[in-house]
Amino acid sequence: MVSRVIPVDPFDLVIFGGTGDLARRKILPGLFRRFCAGQMPDDARIIGAARSDMDDAGYRDMVRKAIVEFAGKLACEDGTMNGFLDKLHYVPIDARGEAGWADLAKLVRGDVIRAYYFSVGPGLFGDLAERLTKHGLTDDTVRIVVEKPFGRDLASAKALNRDLAAHFDESQIYRIDHYLGKETVQNLMAVRFGNMLFEPLWNSQYIDHIQITVAETVGVGGRGGYYDKSGAMRDMVQNHLMQLLCLIAMEPPSKFDPDAVRDEKLKVIRALDPVDHHHIVRGQYGAGPDGADYRTDAENPRSFTESFIAMRLHISNWRWAGTPFYLRTGKRMKARSSEITVVFKDAPHSIFDAEAGRHRNMLSIQLQPNEGMTLDVTIKEPGPGGMRLVDVPLDMTFADALGPDAEEVPDAYERLIMDVIRGNQTLFMRGDEVEAAWAWTDPVIAEWEARNDVPKPYDPGSTGPDDALMLMHRDGRRWRDIRT
Numbered sequence: 001m002v003s004r005v006i007p008v009d010p011f012d013l014v015i016f017g018g019t020g021d022l023a024r025r026k027i028l029p030g031l032f033r034r035f036c037a038g039q040m041p042d043d044a045r046i047i048g049a050a051r052s053d054m055d056d057a058g059y060r061d062m063v064r065k066a067i068v069e070f071a072g073k074l075a076c077e078d079g080t081m082n083g084f085l086d087k088l089h090y091v092p093i094d095a096r097g098e099a100g101w102a103d104l105a106k107l108v109r110g111d112v113i114r115a116y117y118f119s120v121g122p123g124l125f126g127d128l129a130e131r132l133t134k135h136g137l138t139d140d141t142v143r144i145v146v147e148k149p150f151g152r153d154l155a156s157a158k159a160l161n162r163d164l165a166a167h168f169d170e171s172q173i174y175r176i177d178h179y180l181g182k183e184t185v186q187n188l189m190a191v192r193f194g195n196m197l198f199e200p201l202w203n204s205q206y207i208d209h210i211q212i213t214v215a216e217t218v219g220v221g222g223r224g225g226y227y228d229k230s231g232a233m234r235d236m237v238q239n240h241l242m243q244l245l246c247l248i249a250m251e252p253p254s255k256f257d258p259d260a261v262r263d264e265k266l267k268v269i270r271a272l273d274p275v276d277h278h279h280i281v282r283g284q285y286g287a288g289p290d291g292a293d294y295r296t297d298a299e300n301p302r303s304f305t306e307s308f309i310a311m312r313l314h315i316s317n318w319r320w321a322g323t324p325f326y327l328r329t330g331k332r333m334k335a336r337s338s339e340i341t342v343v344f345k346d347a348p349h350s351i352f353d354a355e356a357g358r359h360r361n362m363l364s365i366q367l368q369p370n371e372g373m374t375l376d377v378t379i380k381e382p383g384p385g386g387m388r389l390v391d392v393p394l395d396m397t398f399a400d401a402l403g404p405d406a407e408e409v410p411d412a413y414e415r416l417i418m419d420v421i422r423g424n425q426t427l428f429m430r431g432d433e434v435e436a437a438w439a440w441t442d443p444v445i446a447e448w449e450a451r452n453d454v455p456k457p458y459d460p461g462s463t464g465p466d467d468a469l470m471l472m473h474r475d476g477r478r479w480r481d482i483r484t
């Protein structure tokens with residue numbers, strides 16, 4: 001099966017922060033892959049903008065190195081690199097000053113799609129928006145892309161939304177959560193709403209509980225200072241895990257259209273119960289073989305910031321009353337794995353005797369490291385010896401399903417940037433969604449800050465603190481193993 005490439009219209013994409021880590025690791029290699037896939041029109045241009053003094057040639061050289069380092073295995077002929085690099089330009093610019101803006105205004109064309117990627121810290125969003133307007137670089141057709149973190153609480157998120165709204169309509173703002181760009185996440189919607197099989201069962205009558213795990217093996221070293229002011233709740237739960245929760249729990253939208261989908265996601269966030277602190281476990285990793293613990297990595301010997309969090313949530317609506325959602329995410333865990341598991345209830349009555357065992361259907365959706373889905377179905381164990389039951393997975397791993405073309409599945413950033421150019425906001429967060437997520441998150445954080453809550457230590461390479469296991473054990477459930 002070959003992935004279908006739908007070409008986009010000519011565009012100018014300006015990447016503010018075009019020399020930064022995100023641009024070099026994700027945005028530019030992603031654009032290169034789209035170029036190789038034939039999705040980029042001849043008339044596309046990519047303009048890097050940052051304070052560093054560089055010309056086009058210097059920028060192309062920087063991008064060439066970034067692509068070699070980060071673009072991975074490419075279905076691209078030798079020599080194609082130059083074709084891509086020819087599309088690149090660079091303008092030295094200061095978001096907070098006037099230097100460079102007139103040059104940018106000369107370069108950017110008014111008769112093609114214009115997109116401005118704010119790949120800079122959120123402290124510069126307002127400055128960029130203001131100067132783009134002042135220098136005549138905007139109208140109601142331009143699109144802007146903003147990165148996480150979108151605020152650190154409700155007040156700061158509202159302030160960012162206000163800064164952007166002063167210059168752009170909501171329909172022009174693309175707030176990235178790269179989890180939404182993953183193939184499997186979109187497949188979640190296809191599976192739920194494209195099949196008759198699942199949706200009738202997708203409620204508390206048939207689903208016992210749902211687990212969402214996002215586990216990383218890396219610690220916070222390298223970005224410890226930033227992370228220590230944030231923690232797992234702000235860095236992962238408020239955005240990525242919340243978005244996954246919304247997609248798994250939302251009502252069917254009337255159509256696959258940006259506002260219809262985002263309206264339904266918003267309803268999920270608004271229906272979330274406040275979470276009781278007895279249903280939250282915060283953790284902080286201890287020393288690994290290298291001797292570095294969280295506090296060393298974060299360069300804060302008295303830090304109470306969590307590098308792990310597990311929680312039990314409830315959604316107060318008809319569909320989900322009585323079905324708990326267990327979320328957990330952490331750093332320095334035993335494996336890198338992001339997975340959503342839908343655990344169905346036991347059959348109401350077993351016609352088999354006790355030796356047949358207790359079996360449950362489970363739909364598990366893997367987001368990383370490999371994307372795919374498995375559905376555990378109970379069957380008879382083959383062979384003589386009576387009715388013994390066994391769970392076998394129906395495996396829908398994309399790499400197997402797509403064969404060699406699995407490499408061609410675009411990564412999340414590629415897909416999302418192309419969606420910006422196409423003007424499709426479905427996989428981007430709307431301002432009210434982000435605010436609703438913070439409105440739910442803020443009191444949880446305020447509560448543990450008021451109690452001076454101390455995170456529980458856990459061993460690097462483990463599944464987190466024992467209390468996180470207990471969170472499920474006391475409900476008679478258990479986490480699915482974290483595996484690659």
Ligand code: NAP
Pocket residue numbers: 016017018019020021022023049050051052093094095096118119120121122124147148149
């Ligand atoms: P970074 O490596 O520090 O890069 C920042 C970029 O902004 C550089 O190109 C820098 O270049 C430019 N810049 C800084 N001040 C500027 C100014 N006054 N005017 C114009 N340009 C300026 O940061 P990053 O890791 O790429 O992150 C960028 C944004 O993406 C941040 O909001 C971050 O939270 C978010 N993000 C990053 C990642 C990631 O994996 N890196 C993941 C998710 C979200 P000069 O110094 O030359 O000006």
